[in-house]
Amino acid sequence: MDKLRVINAKTSNRDYKILINPGLCAQVPEILEDTLRGFEKIYLITDITILSIYKDTINEFLEKCGKPYRIFTLKQGEEQKNIDNVKKIYEDMLDFNLHRNDIVIAFGGGVVGDIAAFAASTFHRGIKLLQFPTTLVAQVDSSIGGKTAVNINNVKNAAGTFYQPHLIIIDPLFLNTLPEREIINGMAEVIKYGAVFNKNILPDLKKVAVSFKSGSLLKSIVSDIRFYEIIYKCCRLKAMAVKKDEYDTGFRNLLNFGHTFGHALEKETGLDLLNHGQAVAYGMLMAADASIMLNIAKAGLKKKLTDIYMLLKIPEKLPLNVFCQSINKTGNNGNKQISRDLAAAGTVQSMSFDKKFSSKSNKFILLRDTGRPVFVYNPDRDILIEAIKNNITGE
Ligand code: NAD
Ligand code: GLY
Numbered sequence: 001m002d003k004l005r006v007i008n009a010k011t012s013n014r015d016y017k018i019l020i021n022p023g024l025c026a027q028v029p030e031i032l033e034d035t036l037r038g039f040e041k042i043y044l045i046t047d048i049t050i051l052s053i054y055k056d057t058i059n060e061f062l063e064k065c066g067k068p069y070r071i072f073t074l075k076q077g078e079e080q081k082n083i084d085n086v087k088k089i090y091e092d093m094l095d096f097n098l099h100r101n102d103i104v105i106a107f108g109g110g111v112v113g114d115i116a117a118f119a120a121s122t123f124h125r126g127i128k129l130l131q132f133p134t135t136l137v138a139q140v141d142s143s144i145g146g147k148t149a150v151n152i153n154n155v156k157n158a159a160g161t162f163y164q165p166h167l168i169i170i171d172p173l174f175l176n177t178l179p180e181r182e183i184i185n186g187m188a189e190v191i192k193y194g195a196v197f198n199k200n201i202l203p204d205l206k207k208v209a210v211s212f213k214s215g216s217l218l219k220s221i222v223s224d225i226r227f228y229e230i231i232y233k234c235c236r237l238k239a240m241a242v243k244k245d246e247y248d249t250g251f252r253n254l255l256n257f258g259h260t261f262g263h264a265l266e267k268e269t270g271l272d273l274l275n276h277g278q279a280v281a282y283g284m285l286m287a288a289d290a291s292i293m294l295n296i297a298k299a300g301l302k303k304k305l306t307d308i309y310m311l312l313k314i315p316e317k318l319p320l321n322v323f324c325q326s327i328n329k330t331g332n333n334g335n336k337q338i339s340r341d342l343a344a345a346g347t348v349q350s351m352s353f354d355k356k357f358s359s360k361s362n363k364f365i366l367l368r369d370t371g372r373p374v375f376v377y378n379p380d381r382d383i384l385i386e387a388i389k390n391n392i393t394g395e
Pocket of ligand 1: 053112138141
């Protein structure tokens with residue numbers, strides 16, 4: 001990527017820019033002056049891990065802005081996305097005497113982005129918001145589109161608002177410090193865009209992967225200049241989906257490909273044994289198998305996905321013992337084993353929590369081919385079970 005990429009995101013309440021370029025962080029002060037004029041203070045929300053790596057960088061650009069600023073630091077992790085922390089943020093914002101025209105910067109991954117945006121959307125009924133995503137998940141997905149959220153009593157995203165940011169700044173250089181596990185999380189979303197919308201994302205990703213020489217494959221991919229163009233493509237697709245269906249009533253559901261299976265797998269295996277991205281990665285293969293078994297797609301669809309998984313070394317088969325570990329973790333079950341049939345049946349049962357399901361209709365996103373998504377309602381339960389079992393390994 002040799003020049004600044006600009007996406008003009010359009011929504012019913014606000015049009016805003018998504019700026020993408022390596023090294024963009026250094027230009028934050030000028031960009032803020034140009035785009036979010038009239039602010040007097042800056043309130044930056046981040047987490048402790050990000051602050052420990054980027055403290056100097058953050059302080060440097062905040063100092064350069066020449067305005068009073070304050071940094072609110074969350075501990076790291078999903079459980080920090082809670083309403084108690086929102087209250088702490090409100091109290092701190094009041095103490096700092098933040099006004100509607102001032103700026104909140106969400107500087108971090110999706111956890112920071114979701115909670116900071118929730119606080120920004122409700123404090124004084126809405127304060128200016130800059131999303132500065134630092135994980136791959138946040139750069140290609142969560143920072144764009146205005147979904148804000150906190151978890152309530154372990155129910156994910158139980159409370160939230162739709163509140164579009166005023167600006168998004170994406171600096172892919174921040175991906176250089178991401179642990180591999182977090183890269184896989186984001187890579188699953190990148191593959192999802194390729195599966196649902198095509199746009200040559202999977203072939204482009206292959207080109208980057210095959211030129212890998214040494215060190216960590218995933219780290220080398222996210223630091224490759226050609227990968228920044230893939231991020232740009234994903235952001236354009238997300239902005240397009242949000243423009244078509246801001247409130248997620250139809251078209252935007254397509255972004256959930258693989259997530260119906262993936263969320264159910266996360267639930268069945270206990271949230272800490274399987275990370276979200278890996279669960280979505282298995283979920284996309286299960287959705288591909290279901291598409292093939294329902295005669296919606298040809299057999300080649302699955303291979304298109306597994307080829308890229310193999311290249312990126314993303315596991316294709318979920319070990320059965322992950323389900324067993326999950327049941328044995330709780331209660332006094334001894335060392336209980338379950339079969340693939342039971343694991344798959346439990347996963348189908350857990351799908352009932354999917355937000356796209358209603359009492360009468362279970363909505364799935366399946367594929368005719370890459371780039372040819374289709375909504376399928378109430379597919380046969382036995383087919384779902386077979387599709388899940390196909391992707392579980394072990395006895
Ligand atoms: P995260 O925010 O927890 O970040 C993952 C880890 O990476 C954290 O430990 C963080 O401290 C660390 N980290 C962040 N940036 C780093 C960097 N540059 N270098 C090193 N470490 C870094 O997780 P995530 O995957 O970014 O986001 C997941 C959250 O996003 C979930 O809560 C999910 O519900 C939400 N989400 C929201 C949307 C949306 O549309 N709003 C979409 C997808 C996901
Ligand atoms: N991450 C899915 C959405 O924003 O709709």
